[in-house]
Amino acid sequence: MGRHRPTNVPRDRFDFEHRPATDQSFENALEKARSGDRLSVADGVELISTGTEFEGIDPRRKERVLEAADRRRAETVGEDVTFVANLNNNVTTACNTGCLFCNFKDPATGFEDDPPTGHTGGPTGDGSDHDGFTKTPTESREIVRDAVERGIYEVCSVSGLHPAFALDEAHRAILEAAAGGTATGTASGTDPDATGLNYKPPEQYRTDPGTYVEQIAAMNVGGVHVHSMTPEEAAHARRGTDWSYEAVYGRLADAGLDTVPGTAAEILVDEVREVICPAKIDTRGWLDAMAGAAAVGLETTATIMYGHVENEMHRVMHLERVRALQDRTGAITEFVPLSFVHHDTPLNDRGMAEAGATADEDELMIAVSRLFLDNVRNIQSSWVKYGDEQGLKMLSCGANDLMGTILSEEITKRAGGGFGEFRSVAEYVDLVTAIGRTPVERSTDYRERRAIDPDDPPFGPTLGPEADGTPLVDTPSVPAGD
Numbered sequence: 001m002g003r004h005r006p007t008n009v010p011r012d013r014f015d016f017e018h019r020p021a022t023d024q025s026f027e028n029a030l031e032k033a034r035s036g037d038r039l040s041v042a043d044g045v046e047l048i049s050t051g052t053e054f055e056g057i058d059p060r061r062k063e064r065v066l067e068a069a070d071r072r073r074a075e076t077v078g079e080d081v082t083f084v085a086n087l088n089n090n091v092t093t094a095c096n097t098g099c100l101f102c103n104f105k106d107p108a109t110g111f112e113d114d115p116p117t118g119h120t121g122g123p124t125g126d127g128s129d130h131d132g133f134t135k136t137p138t139e140s141r142e143i144v145r146d147a148v149e150r151g152i153y154e155v156c157s158v159s160g161l162h163p164a165f166a167l168d169e170a171h172r173a174i175l176e177a178a179a180g181g182t183a184t185g186t187a188s189g190t191d192p193d194a195t196g197l198n199y200k201p202p203e204q205y206r207t208d209p210g211t212y213v214e215q216i217a218a219m220n221v222g223g224v225h226v227h228s229m230t231p232e233e234a235a236h237a238r239r240g241t242d243w244s245y246e247a248v249y250g251r252l253a254d255a256g257l258d259t260v261p262g263t264a265a266e267i268l269v270d271e272v273r274e275v276i277c278p279a280k281i282d283t284r285g286w287l288d289a290m291a292g293a294a295a296v297g298l299e300t301t302a303t304i305m306y307g308h309v310e311n312e313m314h315r316v317m318h319l320e321r322v323r324a325l326q327d328r329t330g331a332i333t334e335f336v337p338l339s340f341v342h343h344d345t346p347l348n349d350r351g352m353a354e355a356g357a358t359a360d361e362d363e364l365m366i367a368v369s370r371l372f373l374d375n376v377r378n379i380q381s382s383w384v385k386y387g388d389e390q391g392l393k394m395l396s397c398g399a400n401d402l403m404g405t406i407l408s409e410e411i412t413k414r415a416g417g418g419f420g421e422f423r424s425v426a427e428y429v430d431l432v433t434a435i436g437r438t439p440v441e442r443s444t445d446y447r448e449r450r451a452i453d454p455d456d457p458p459f460g461p462t463l464g465p466e467a468d469g470t471p472l473v474d475t476p477s478v479p480a481g482d
């Protein structure tokens with residue numbers, strides 16, 4: 001059963017300048033989509049809302065949009081359903097940015113050796129119930145090394161904006177000077193509120209995350225593909241300087257960065273960003289960062305995080321900005337719609353978003369992404385957001401990619417139990433063949449592909465630098481007869 005959001009349909013709760021009203025008709029927009037004409041923002045709004053004159057989503061019109069998107073998917077990429085064998089190695093949950101949709105971060109004060117008086121949260125052994133962490137570069141290297149031996153192709157690393165992070169030692173010296181500290185990093189005068197740079201020296205923290213360059217170099221082990229440094233992290237890696245994004249990403253590429261996750265995009269319309277993530281870079285900053293990565297030859301993904309306070313016009317304006325960026329750079333390998341998960345977020349706690357998108361909205365988001373982004377080849381269905389059943393349904397709404405195995409440190413440490421969000425290659429084979437499509441292991445950039453024969457088990461990754469087809473984790477033995 002889909003998720004229900006009985007109120008706020010159409011999405012009109014916030015007093016935004018941009019409203020989902022157009023002069024276009026649904027039928028005209030659908031005809032353009034079927035013909036393969038480039039869609040305007042008005043066309044996209046008609047399709048994603050199934051016609052703005054109608055209160056809520058028209059189920060018959062929705063099916064026609066999904067059909068058009070599924071046909072476009074088949075014409076563009078055929079019947080393959082791709083996935084990548086990857087590891088998540090997030091370096092730290094310490095973050096002071098305070099995005100209202102986020103339940104990943106922990107206030108960075110909780111990570112300090114001597115937390116400020118009155119601090120009550122964070123991984124300080126003070127009774128709080130979350131599992132905040134920071135890893136050193138050495139720890140990151142060990143985790144990735146272990147996963148590479150298991151056969152993974154890619155390490156994906158996205159982290160909180162730890163105040164001690166700097167791009168490299170040259171950047172640290174600039175931040176230290178601005179903070180009024182010393183090159184060795186005393187704590188005096190390094191209050192991030194005072195500098196406005198969100199910087200404190202690593203000596204102030206229980207665990208030193210090192211620099212971004214050190215972390216990337218550490219994860220660049222055994223030929224693995226390093227997918228890291230979102231635009232927001234790149235902005236953190238140049239704070240307090242006039243360095244270009246191109247220069248920052250060039251330095252990171254030299255250290256071993258291979259591709260860039262286009263997360264932190266949320267909704268690329270500033271009036272929405274001001275509500276949900278006011279401390280983040282603005283739309284222009286995000287686009288500049290992505291262009292900077294492309295300028296040094298790094299390919300990227302792009303995302304949208306929808307289903308919170310934004311309306312249908314914002315969603316399509318976002319698509320238009322991604323499409324224009326791709327026209328300029330050609331660097332975007334895939335687009336990933338991320339449905340907002342509202343539980344335990346400040347947006348939910350404050351009554352600003354009591355629920356996420358409905359299943360109908362999710363399907364239309366995937367379908368209109370496929371139809372609108374005529375220059376992005378791959379559209380991803382995020383099974384961790386949609387769940388298995390709906391995640392598979394998205395593969396007939398315009399999506400062709402089903403994420404990655406998402407091996408995690410937990411799994412590499414405790415292979416055989418507590419898999420969490422892990423998905424094995426064998427599970428991919430089962431899921432994808434069940435809907436009559438072909439499971440295909442891919443590289444991050446989609447250039448390498450291996451179609452999997454479902455009649456030839458065992459199924460393990462084969463594209464990673466040390467992959468040999470062995471399953472990533474040992475399947476717990478099941479007693480005969482069970």
Ligand code: SF4
Pocket residue numbers: 095096097098099102103104105159160161232
């Ligand atoms: S910057 Fe990232 S980790 Fe920090 S609060 Fe925002 S979404 Fe969460």
